[in-house]
Amino acid sequence: MNKISKELVGASAVPIILSILDKKESYGYEIMQKVKDLSDDRIEWKEGSLYPVLHKLEKNGLIKSLWKMADNGRHRKYYAINKKGRKALREEIENWNLVENMLKDLWSDLTPIE
Secondary structure (H helix, E strand, O other): OOOOOHHHHHHHHHHHHHHHHHHOOEEHHHHHHHHHHHOOOOOOOOHHHHHHHHHHHHHOOOEEEEEEEOOOOOEEEEEEEOHHHHHHHHHHHHHHHHHHHHHHHHHOOOOOOO
8 A cells, every 4th residue: 555645744744643632632642553553554654753743833823731640750841732623623624625526536436557
């Protein structure tokens, strides 16, 4: 199975992260693992691609971060979505649904590859 293109991964990073955080607060490594699991290993984020997006979302006031003690006694930075982030997520959902419907229409009568 092919990996997903970097362009598509980049374009979908914000709605994916906001959707994950809408379920529960999480820390970086856990977010990366969730994405890997949800994509059947087709999307594998590295720290260098995840943390800049998290910092941008926090700077834009869509998420907040807090340090917590993990079960293993280590401090971890957890991220949580806030009200503004949930509103942005709803807008992302509308946009992605529009694009998905457009593509479905465009691809509905594709000629099969021989």
